Amino acid sequence: MGEVGLNAYLMVGAVLFVCGVVCMATKRNGIGILMGVELVLNGANVNFVAFSRYTPLGLDGQTTALFVVVLAAAEAAVALAIALNFYNNHLTIDVDSGNELHG
Amino acid sequence: MNGSFAAITLQEFLAGLVNSVVSVDAQTLMVIAFLLAAFVHAGLLLGLFAGLPVFYIWLERKVAGRIQDRLGPTRVGGSFGWLQTIADGIKLIQKEDLIPAEADSLIFRMSPYLATIASFAAFMVLPIADGWVAVSAECGAFLILALMSLEVLGIILAGYSSGSKWALFGAMREAAQMVSYEIPMAICALIPLLIAGSLNFQVIGRMQSGGIWNWFIFHDPFVFLAFFCYFTVATASVKRAPFDLAEAESELVAGFHTEYSGFRWSIFFLAEYSSMFAVSAVAALLFLGGWHDGLMIDGMVDRLRGMGVGFLWIDGFSVGTYLANLFGAAVLITKACVLVFVQIWVRWTLPRLRIDQVMTTCLKYLVPISCFLFLMAVLWPLLLASTMKRTVPFGQALGEKTVQRVVVPSVSVASQVKEVTR
Amino acid sequence: MIEQLLFWVFAVLACGGAIAVVATQNVVRMAFWLVVSLGSVAALFFLLQADFLGAAQLLIYVGGTVVLLVFGVMLTASGPYTQIRTSPAEVIVGAAVGMLLLFVLVSSIGKVDWDEIADRLPATPAAPVNVDAAQWQKAGDQPAGSSASQVALGVQEQQGRTVRQLGLSFLGLRPDRNLVEGGAHGLAPGYLLPFEIISIHLLVVLIGAAYLARAKRRVVSEESPELS
Structure with missing residues (x-):
């Protein structure tokens, strides 16, 4: 039976990572940027778990991935609170309007 | 794929069946058996998933009628209105599938399916009897909580994409309610899991075999209280009255499904009633002894296990085990149905809470209560050990119990299949 | 074969979903x-x-974080289906x-040749998921019969059943590394300290x-603009 192999998973991780980076770079909606961050973290997680499956890394990859998931949830909570504050102050979520401290 | 506890998995059974009809090499045999087993599992679960709501909707109307001093449905299909739900379903499928012009049509179309898939996926890891489970995951209890929490996404997206204020308010309430109620639900479910020391439903079910005093609900006073806490939270998490704020018909027309009609509307209800069964079955498994009846009847039924080996010339298949499991499945489904009946009873008895009361109930009462129960359930064995020099007040500790089980020897075909599963 | 098929289905869904996230402008x-x-x-992950x-x-991502994000979308939308468009030049760049x-x-x-790199790493005595090939060899050698079920049980413990190992590693034990006979690598470190740090971190985040x-209370800006 054919094996999927490490490289296939790494490719998926790479695609997720690149999509996340492009999402963070191009979206102007604050929440859209957060979604980009989630995609980046997921791309990294796929890599961690794939390495834990196919290399002697063993359990370390899964443990790290779990930490990433938990930290991502925490990050989302704080970032969302910041986004809500931003909305309260600017009445929009467009991050381009957050240039008030621009000199 | 299947639990190692099952005497013979469905895949092995089908492999034996195929092997006795045609002779193929081991690898093809395994693939065929795997696909067949997948379809049979999916078909059985779909039957359960679609069949139980049909019964529950009829039960709900009947119970509601009786509580309100009416008769409920009486005409369709005999004097008890057995076929009322089927008739309703046929009517609903015939209706036009309306999509409002204001709606975001892609998400409006997809979100009923999202909710239904999430609700159906929870059945995947729900064991119906000893070894009868589609996917026997080591972390089954965790997985089922995760899958049940996904249903809310479909509902939120449905409400938001409808382009209606009623639906939006319903979705907002649902989101706030779900995110809050997941916390006490997880903590309450953790208490029996803590006693069992396992997330595997097979192990949890096994530990509660024997008499009614072996059920986890009677393990210590805190688990007893945790059951009621869990049941309250579970009622809220499947958005049943008195917590049905998302579809409060007196204030929000119909809440998140105001704009839905026809088939899409009906599968929201399919998902809701199936989730009611799922949370009740989880309650039965975690607290109420799972597939054990608690009256020592299944001690006798268990003697059937391992009898009638070699039926249909399939190695490792035992008719007795099958019948014993059938009995276990009946017990578990009965328990879950009783709990669903209680949910229906509560719905037609208690008035709906306000949204602030719902949030207060959760965050100010249920979360601290469940945390306290969890803490005390942890400290209870310690307390007993320091006062009575033992960790349980009477009987054997769970770790000392030996579960007797007839081991049907796995024979050539079964082990071959396992080998090519690689 | 089935694993491959499932991998392709989910890989295409994961990548397609990610590309669609980038491509759509509507935040919902x-x-x-x-x-x-x-x-x-x-x-x-299940396949892995x-x-x-x-x-x-x-539970955490799909059921928690995304619900939170959708909640945020609802709270911050000024109109139905707000779209904040990206300019075409930015899209192209x-x-x-x-x-x-x-x-x-x-x-x-x-x-990168991963196999070669894996060979160069110090061989861990029993990485939890790598070991099953050897186990299978052993299973094949044994005569089919009463012991087959025990061996199969051991193998199934290797197939994605990492709950216990993960839990123990969070308590600072590494059953996959330490409990192997003749473990020449000494005590492998567990994850107790990171686990505690992350717990405190979560509490801080909750409060924060x-x-x-x-x-x-929104400050009325016409009356007292200096306070806003």
């Missing part, structure tokens, strides 16, 4: 595609024999940079997020 649709993508990643992690991904980055990543992944998002 982005959330929907994010659900598709993250759910498929959870399925990939990380059951607990897949369940955690479903972004796509170009993305393609370049993808090209760099894919070509560098293709260049509640503080940041608390309801404030």
